[in-house]
Amino acid sequence: SQAPVKVTVTGAAGQIGYALLFRIASGQMLGPDTPVALSMLEIPQGLKAAEGTAMELQDCAFPLLDSIQITDDATQAFDGTSVALLVGARPRGPGMERGDLLSANGGIFKPQGQALNAGAADDVRVLVVGNPANTNALIASSFAPDIPTTRFSAMTRLDHFRAVGQVAEKLGVPVSDVHKITIWGNHSATQYPDLFHAEVGGRSVADQVEQEWLEGTFIPTVAKRGAAIIDARGASSAASAANAAIMHVNTWVHGTPEGDWTSAAVPSDGSYGVPEGIFSSFPVTASGGEWSIVQGLEIDDFSRGRIDASVKELTEERDAVKALGLL
Numbered sequence: 001s002q003a004p005v006k007v008t009v010t011g012a013a014g015q016i017g018y019a020l021l022f023r024i025a026s027g028q029m030l031g032p033d034t035p036v037a038l039s040m041l042e043i044p045q046g047l048k049a050a051e052g053t054a055m056e057l058q059d060c061a062f063p064l065l066d067s068i069q070i071t072d073d074a075t076q077a078f079d080g081t082s083v084a085l086l087v088g089a090r091p092r093g094p095g096m097e098r099g100d101l102l103s104a105n106g107g108i109f110k111p112q113g114q115a116l117n118a119g120a121a122d123d124v125r126v127l128v129v130g131n132p133a134n135t136n137a138l139i140a141s142s143f144a145p146d147i148p149t150t151r152f153s154a155m156t157r158l159d160h161f162r163a164v165g166q167v168a169e170k171l172g173v174p175v176s177d178v179h180k181i182t183i184w185g186n187h188s189a190t191q192y193p194d195l196f197h198a199e200v201g202g203r204s205v206a207d208q209v210e211q212e213w214l215e216g217t218f219i220p221t222v223a224k225r226g227a228a229i230i231d232a233r234g235a236s237s238a239a240s241a242a243n244a245a246i247m248h249v250n251t252w253v254h255g256t257p258e259g260d261w262t263s264a265a266v267p268s269d270g271s272y273g274v275p276e277g278i279f280s281s282f283p284v285t286a287s288g289g290e291w292s293i294v295q296g297l298e299i300d301d302f303s304r305g306r307i308d309a310s311v312k313e314l315t316e317e318r319d320a321v322k323a324l325g326l327l
């Protein structure tokens with residue numbers, strides 16, 4: 001049978017980590033034929049809770065779970081890893097300015113990038129979930145010069161699924177009928193969920209909904225969904241975020257279905273006027289373990305303005321981390 005694949009989860013004792021680890025260990029991420037050697041990276045205060053989660057993982061007796069490592073040492077955690085899920089991040093505290101937030105996260109994603117560079121497996125794939133996810137991916141990848149930049153991506157799949165859910169509800173169709181949804185830009189409130197290229201029943205979704213719903217309800221509902229969940233649940237999205245991470249890696253490894261695409265924040269190659277090098281969300285397909293940005297979509301003025309606004313935020317974040325010496 002296949003050799004175990006090392007999968008590293010950072011922030012393993014957090015709430016997304018708790019929802020994520022059991023699904024990885026059960027085979028839902030890499031498939032039913034791939035044994036997993038799990039590594040859980042935490043800060044020292046998180047280690048005890050991580051041990052508790054590891055006890056529960058053991059108590060599931062997952063046939064695919066080969067081993068569990070728990071550590072607060074990034075070098076150990078990333079040594080030989082093939083899939084790294086960077087979930088642990090510094091949340092914005094009260095009164096914290098954006099510069100402070102970027103700087104605090106630079107203090108996490110710089111050493112993690114360096115540790116990945118030093119020890120990750122040749123086939124490593126890195127997904128950044130921890131916010132600000134796009135810019136954290138940029139920082140980590142810039143400190144991992146020996147790993148191709150395209151092996152890093154940041155998560156907008158949750159935003160993508162949120163958009164799918166809203167469209168399915170609006171049109172009264174199953175989610176499986178909704179295709180070619182795109183999230184453009186930053187995983188933040190400026191993100192642009194695009195319905196002009198989305199299809200239901202072979203027809204543009206934008207043609208099947210009122211412009212007023214699209215602009216006044218759909219876009220803000222998707223962009224502010226995270227805040228609505230916090231308001232209702234008293235805690236931020238966790239199981240849905242973990243699901244999106246599982247599906248992101250699953251798609252990256254196993255590919256997108258013929259005739260459809262998904263959304264992920266990948267390093268821009270200049271496509272659609274997005275400055276090269278920044279991690280921006282695009283319509284993407286995956287094949288052979290590589291993302292490709294879907295080319296040739298027509299972008300009308302409405303979409304252009306929305307994409308540009310979100311990309312502007314990303315270039316500002318890039319410039320801010322550059323000024324902090326993090327690039």
Ligand code: NAX
Pocket residue numbers: 010011012013014015016017041042043045046087088089090091108128129130131132133155156157158159187226236237238241
């Ligand atoms: P929690 O606060 O529950 O967990 C974070 C965990 O990370 C904690 O256990 C903490 O000890 C650990 N940690 C902090 N610094 C670390 C480091 N240097 N190395 C290892 N572990 C470290 O947060 P949770 O709800 O799990 O969210 C995690 C991150 O995901 C946050 O940054 C959050 O903003 C982000 N999200 C991103 C989403 C996306 O779509 N890209 C959606 C969901 C989520 O909001």
